[in-house]
Amino acid sequence: MPMSAFAAQSLDDELIQYVNSSDEEESKPQPTLGMSASTSTPTVSRPLTRNPSVSGNLVQLMAIHTSNFHVTDENVIFGDEYVIFGLKAHENLIVRGQYKLVIQRGALLVNNDLYHADPRQIQIVAPMTGALPVLQPAQVVDMSQVTDDRNKENEHLFSSDYKTVVKLYNFFTGLERIGTMYPPLKNIFVDQTPSDEPKSAFDLALESYSFIPILENKTFAFSSSNGLIIPKPWEMFVNNMVEIIKCQHKTGYEAVSADPPRILIIGSKNSGKSTLLSLLVNSIVYQNLKGEELDEYPLSVLDVDPGQPIFSSPTCISLGYMSRLAHPPLYGGFSAINTEYEDNFTLSERFLGTYSPSQNPELYKTAIESLYREYNRSQKPEGCPLVINTPGWIKGYGLELLSHLTALVRPTHLVYLSNNFSQGIHTQGSDFEHLNMLSFDNYINLPGTYSTGKYSAPQIRTFKTLSYFHKQLARVHGLRYCFDPLVAAAPYEVSYMSDDPKDEKPSALYLGVTAVLVLNAEHNDDIAYHRHLKEILETSIVGMIAIDEDLYQNEMKQYVVHAEGENTPNLLPMEAFAKLDYERCKFLGLALIHSFSKTKPELRMYTPVDTAKISVYLKATASRLVLMRGDLETPISELTPKVIVDNYKYHRKEKFKPKEIVLPYVSLKLGPKKSGVGGVWRVRRNVMRRGQQ
Known part of the structure; x- marks a missing residue:
């Protein structure tokens, strides 16, 4: 039975404790390429119809904050897993969230994309990180491409009053639960903020759906919503x-x-x-x-x-x-x-x-x-x-x-x-x-x-990082995410090479981690730096790179830094990185390092990548697995998930002893009273002080 991250942490490691650092990243001067601007004038070799000239004025894009669609008793039909909308000419509908779109009558413009009525489902994932799609009735271009779906349920929407009929199905991918891990994103799809405002029957009916139309009477809730009418x-x-x-x-x-x-x-x-x-x-x-x-x-x-x-x-x-x-x-x-x-x-x-x-x-x-x-x-x-x-x-x-x-x-x-x-x-x-x-x-x-x-840009980066690590592998489920905390599940255990590479048999193909490379590292003493490698890697996000065996043996192996008796992964310094040839290596995916074993050369990590495929690829291509650590920020919610923090707060409130609650990466020890920090948690920052958010 696989062990949880907590069990893995407690087997041979003590609780990781540390204090925050107030050190700030120093600003660096901009590098120079040593290249001068080209003096050649750009040539126009192909004629292209240019946009109409505008004299002195900025052309404003038509950003709209609400739909001009007005709900009536007949133009909206609610089903158990869907909602049907009848759209009149010149109406538009902005919808945020996740849904499967089916056009039942006529044609529809989604931004500038023209779709004709047919049974296919168009999957749309529209978070508030960018301009939301605008659904607009359109003129049918070719009747041969139209397959209307007229039935008893929507028959009244096929009158001359309506131009297009659309059906939006629920599409719960799991992304809607990202706010359980990172609260600033809880409203990224549908609004989950409690409100004392009285709700209409229409609002109440929409609460069970994975999407919500942005209507004129809801501007107070969606003032930051933007739909875009393509100019x-x-x-x-x-x-x-x-x-x-x-x-x-x-x-x-x-x-x-x-x-x-x-x-x-x-x-x-x-x-x-x-x-x-x-x-x-x-x-x-x-x-x-x-x-x-x-x-x-x-x-x-x-x-x-x-x-x-x-x-x-x-x-x-x-x-x-x-x-x-x-x-x-x-x-x-x-x-x-x-x-x-x-x-x-x-x-x-x-x-x-x-x-x-x-x-x-x-x-x-x-x-x-x-x-x-x-x-x-x-x-x-x-x-x-x-x-x-x-x-x-x-x-x-x-x-x-x-x-x-x-x-x-x-x-x-x-x-x-x-x-x-x-x-x-x-x-x-x-x-x-x-x-x-x-x-x-x-x-x-x-x-x-x-x-x-x-x-903000950091919040969007967090959204994409969390989305990456919580995407599910199963093909049968299509697009699916699970935002249960990573640290509540068992990490993968991966061996790494800590022996002197000179002692390795030439015919042996090692399927674990051959070495680790830290990008953009500023260090002059590789041996001293190597001693802190575990601390640098722990809780950081790394890239998994498969490197061609010949490239490793002939160009990079000679630079490997080995720490005798330290049980530390072998280090590839920046000199070896200069030999990296992108044509002879492959990016396999990202991984989050959980911890290192103290008794054997093994690390524990999380990755959404199918590890069986990694092993197959390494064998089939005779490649080496190298971990590269850069400046990718580890979301703090991955280290101290909200659900676990809330559980800890509950136990504190109920007077349970703190030692009964074990959290990875978090020190529960109270600081000196005179320091003023009291019981503030001190979440670990890595040694380079650039890998956390």
Whole structure:
């Protein structure tokens, strides 16, 4: 029977106790690449229909906070697991939460994505981390694609008063319970805040559903909600790109594979890059534009924003390759690959271990170059268009990184989300000076959204980290999450190599952890640093990397630092990291280190990755498993889950002795009264003081 994390902790380790440190991370000067701005003027080699010029005024995107849909006795039908809405022309419906959308009559625009009535269910996961999708009735483009579902229940909604009928099913993925672990996110899908306001019958009826429409009479509760009516400039650009892709495919396979579109979106933070990219991806992969299916047109996404990734794991960048059924549509800035779609979606990732490219710019550039070579090798020959998501860092050193990226990719279409739509490449001003450093064929200036979301960047990072670690593996359940505390379950026990690697038999393939590498570490004495390696790794999140055996033996093994008699994992210093070749290694996933055994070379860890697949991969490819520790923040709620803390408070209140309550990573010892800290819990921070939130 597997033991719990608490049992594992108590077998051979004492309760970990420590005090908080008030030391703050020192600011570091910005690194320099030693590269100068390109003096060449960007060339426009392809004509592109440009947006209508706007003289001197910023084009405002139509952000709406509530639906203009009005509830009546006949336009809403409640079922046990669904709600049916009858939409009139010019009405819209903003829905937050998780739901499966079925169009029963007519056609529907979801942002710019056109769907016709048919029985298929469209899975939508729309948290409050981004712009919410807006459901709008649309004109039917092709009646041959319409399969209306008229029945006794909804028959009255097929009158001339209504244009579109939609049916929203419950879709409880488990994500709605994330607030049980991290209370700031409890309202990220539906509002769970207690209120003394009287509730209408309509409000009470909606309490059992996984979604909730945002209506006009609820502005007080949803003042931070944002739906987005796609503006004409964005719509023109997206439709233009879809037409370009279609036309290139019609001209012949060879013409497309020679130079498929490469679309790079740039803009400052909160400018709407993720929203525009999601719109573009949905339109290319899902859209039935003008009645013509785009099933045969796959798409690649180069996601190079480690701080706010769309597809990538936290602190990773990636190259994704998808087809029509690769994933649910992207709405609300959240991407979750449904396990039933995994066979149609491939994701190649590079672990950076940091939220900002500035921490290790050379590693960032090397990782991007590796991913782009992979695109050129395996996806470009298929004529696969490439869409590139970038960080919101477009000035100073960030501009130098963008210059490097555009020189590498040479985008056919550079999209700049401007805060002044009247400025662009053809006018004088700061925008022109910045863009003149970049390489591209076509330039498109679009208005940015520049709205401040309800949740901060650290909260969104916590959301994505918790989502990553609590996703379930079972394919039969589709998209599922479980937010029971990790530390309440049994961790995996993994052996690691602590012997001198020189004594290892050449023919032996070690399937445990061969060595550990700490990224961005500032240490001069590897031996002294090595003695604290366990403390550095404990409670931290690491990347699991499979490294080619020949690469390890010939390039990296010579640098391994071994501590004689210390029972400590072998350490790969930064000199060995310089030998890392991304083409000869594979990112396997993230893991949270729970603890180390004191009696044998074993560590305990949690990971959502199927460990059986890891073993199979290591054997099949003759690879070594190396753990890389970066700056990825461990959510404090993983170390002291709310449910366990509440249980502890209850026992304290009921006068149980504190020693009867055992919590990993938390000291229950009271501090000196004169210190003023009293019974404040002192949650452990790792030695580097950068790995916790």
